[in-house]
Amino acid sequence: MDLGLRGRRALVCGASKGLGRACAAALAAEGVLVTIVARGEEELRLAAHDIGCSSGMPVGYVACDITTEHGRSAALASLPHPDILVTNAGGPPPGDFRDWSRDDWLAALDANMLAPIALIRSTLDGMINRRFGRVLNITSAAVKAPIGELGLSNGARSGLTGFVAGLARTAVRHNVTINNLLPGYFETDRLKALFDARARQADIAPEAGREDELAQAPARRFGQPTEFGAACAFLASAHAGYITGQNLLMDGGAYPGTF
Ligand SMILES: NC(=O)c1ccc[n+]([C@@H]2O[C@H](COP(=O)([O-])OP(=O)(O)OC[C@H]3O[C@@H](n4cnc5c(N)ncnc54)[C@H](OP(=O)(O)O)[C@@H]3O)[C@@H](O)[C@H]2O)c1
Secondary structure, three states, rough: OOOOOOOOEEEOOOOOOOOHHHHHHHHHOOOOOHHHHHHHHHHHHHHHHHHHHHOOOOOEEEOOOOHHHHHHHHHHHHHHOOOOOEOOOOOOOOOOOOOOOHHHHHHHHHHHHHHHHHHHHHHHHHHHHOOOOEEEEEOHHHHOOOOHHHHHHHHEEEEEHHHHHHHHHHHHOOOEEEEEEEEOOOOHHHHHHHHHHHHHOOOHHHHHHHHHHHHHHOOOEOOOOOHHHHHHHHHHHHHHHHOOOOOOOOOOOOOOOOO
16 A cells, blocks of 8 residues: 655654654655654664665664753754654653652653643644644553553553544544554563563562563564564555544554454
């Protein structure tokens, strides 16, 4: 299927590796002019080079912290009028809510709620004026089924989800959609860090925790970032203008509910 994206411009945040990178690669493969963002410049530069080589498209990059105003200004100065915006940043650390200070909460809100909202605020009206726009927020399966030790993530991302639910209904008449992508367990560095933290807490080998999760996973595997990127590209596509305000759970069937 031709996704009808050739020549569109996309800003993909948190994209030097993992799920963001997979979204950038899938979009570039469809002929999208992609600019990727992450803090670490070297890994980001290499990612841009690799995605450029495999897609044959020029890939821009901006090394900045997207959770800061300065970082967002730098990213948007490089690509001021994106047609596609993928918001993403690192997830907050796991822990016990008794240990979290106000500053911990503010950092989680900045990264996983306020930064996406600020980026949407800066780009949505341009999309509306051009009669095409796709916003994809990478959130988490934890929005639908909370993960105990990820309370900062559960809380901050739910705030974004609630906000987007309202806004999405006002933009769709202009062919501008806003959807959230909810990863379950995907094979990335973030997942490894989560298993390592759990293993330290439970005093077990990281491999043991991973094997336990795999044994319980209906798919008996974790997701591949390329699978996530493909879903992102479809929701960004010309064919997805009637899908908005949705929370697409990609977890290999792990969520046990009927809906
Ligand atoms: N993988 C999973 O199983 C899973 C499950 C549920 C939710 N999630 C969530 O999905 C998101 C992506 O996860 P992932 O597994 O792809 O993580 P990852 O492999 O750790 O990659 C995160 C990417 O975001 C960049 N990044 C982090 N903080 C940033 C910031 N402040 N500004 C700009 N770039 C930033 C990182 O580069 P730099 O560090 O160089 O900035 C990196 O490129 C995270 O929020 C994660 O919590 C993942």
